[in-house]
Amino acid sequence: MDYEVAVVGGGVIGLAVARAAARAGLRTVVLERESCGAGASGAAAGMLAPLAEAHRGPFLDWCVAALRLMSAEAPVIEGESGVDLELRGGMVHLVPEEELAERLERAATAGLPLRRLTQADLRELAPGVSSGDLAALWSPDEAVLRPSRLVIGLRQAAERAGAEVREGEAVLGLVEGQNAVRGVRTSRGEVAADHVVVAAGAWTDAVAPGAGIRPVHGVLVELEPELAPFRPAVFGPDGYAVPRADGRLWWGATQREIGFATNVPAEDLAVLIARAVARVPALGDARFLRAWSGLRPAAPDRQPLVGPDLTRSGLWWAAGHFRNGILLSLLTGEMVAAGLLGRTPPADPRPFLPARLTAVGR
Ligand SMILES: Cc1cc2nc3c(=O)[nH]c(=O)nc-3n(C[C@H](O)[C@H](O)[C@H](O)COP(=O)(O)OP(=O)(O)OC[C@H]3O[C@@H](n4cnc5c(N)ncnc54)[C@H](O)[C@@H]3O)c2cc1C
Incomplete structure (x- = not known):
């Protein structure tokens, strides 16, 4: 089967992208080499706290938009998945x-x-x-939730919206041709997709080199x-x-x-x-x-990397969320889905476009 969207990584970022893409009607698959939540997402504290660190400017704007979105959407995800996210304000x-x-x-x-x-x-x-x-x-207004519950809730909500989640399938590289990405090579074969979203957390550089994610x-x-x-x-x-x-x-x-x-x-x-x-x-x-x-x-500048690659069509980045990936997960999902569909995004995408990192953007 060919997909419209293949998401690499089943952390909160990949699963939030998958939920948003599937809800928008896109044929979506998540490829996770271990099990969903095996990376940072399963280890996090779950603070939704834009004021906790010295955030300012566009990053603060994103964090506040993300907090508002999470507060509004948590009950929706709980309804879609039947999972209590343990959100506490x-x-x-x-x-x-x-x-x-x-x-x-x-x-x-x-x-x-x-x-x-x-x-x-x-x-x-x-x-x-x-x-x-x-x-x-x-x-x-700031809050906490239990990240392992968010992983399960997002996964079930994404599946309910029609996404496929494949665990134990590692992505080994991108399938590329004529400045375009057409899918991924995995431990089980090739997966063809119109768009590939790299959301492989700290391992992002091994999947698609260039961003310098550490x-x-x-x-x-x-x-x-x-x-x-x-x-x-x-x-x-x-x-x-x-x-x-x-x-x-x-x-x-x-x-x-x-x-x-x-x-x-x-x-x-x-x-x-x-x-x-x-x-x-x-x-x-x-x-x-x-x-x-x-x-x-x-990422080298500790800021998220969300949006399309400028030189290879079909390639999208959703990585580098550092200390705030739980908070930013739903917003990132909506940002990527809006980009894929050409819709107006819920926040200004420009400050965190991959173009700011020369290795991936130009
Ligand atoms: C101790 C700690 C506390 C934190 N506390 C908070 C907090 O309170 N609030 C907050 O907002 N954030 C917090 N964070 C940060 C947050 O956890 C991360 O920003 C977020 O989980 C990143 O999500 P991700 O989906 O990008 O990455 P990950 O959750 O790491 O997911 C990446 C996934 O990709 C998979 N993968 C990797 N390579 C491949 C491959 N080749 N093929 C297929 N799959 C692959 C991995 O197995 C993994 O499941 C904390 C992090 C830590 C470590």
Whole structure:
């Protein structure tokens, strides 16, 4: 069978592209060499937090559009798939006093509410969290979800819309001819497609060289406190706490460039646990349950790469989402589908077009 769209990679980005393309009526296949969510998407914390890092300009615009889209679409995906995404709204930010004005200004630019909390407010919202000399802020519109659920939900929603998802099938290279991509070579043969969307996360360069995407290793730990923890996620300069619906708490994350290794270094574990206990002293008595790592896909400028290749027709990029791929997943899916269909995209595509990276764009 020939496809209109072949998506390489079954992470949240590839699956969101597949769902959007299939819902638009395009014959779509996802080719995933392991199982869906085997890469960064299955390892992420699931923060949907445009204000958490020093985002500004077009990247902040994309993150805010992505948050709004996820908040609106999560119930739709839950309905399509029957999967509870564990979306929980509200986030506490802890920031040094000298960064307070800038953070409030950023929120105002983004159109996201953000207000300062008193110590009493913080005790009520996030009991047990010690803010030290940091200012506490409340961001009601930011949220978290459980990324492994988003993977399953997107996969089922994509399949329900008509997409085919093939696991255990590795893409070995592109099938090219006359400046056009016509499909992919896989571990099981050739798959013909009018359009190929490369969404292979940290492994993108092995599928289609040129973007310079590199893996950035990150570790998270899961703890089980004696008493169910506070409800909102807490983001600070020393890391973030994500309380889960099952009463457990995730603390993350480290960030290192150590190639494609996915081990959990003992030092990372020690650092994360020490920071978690310093911020939430009661966690000293919590049970350590597990730790895991994932590889964030990072382009040289740490910005996403979303849109058509300029020199090879039929080739599309949806990669390099680095620390925000869960947040940006649905927006990326809609951006690529709009491009494929020649429709007006939901956000300005220009800042993140592959053309900015000379190796893939010209
Ligand atoms: C510790 C950690 C915490 C994070 N926390 C957050 C967070 O709180 N919020 C947020 O928004 N983002 C977060 N991220 C970032 C987010 O996880 C990534 O940006 C996102 O998952 C990238 O999705 P992806 O689909 O591009 O890549 P991946 O999920 O890595 O998917 C790529 C897929 O391609 C497959 N593949 C690779 N090569 C081939 C091939 N040749 N053929 C077929 N398939 C192939 C892989 O098996 C993989 O399943 C975090 C990441 C980490 C590691």
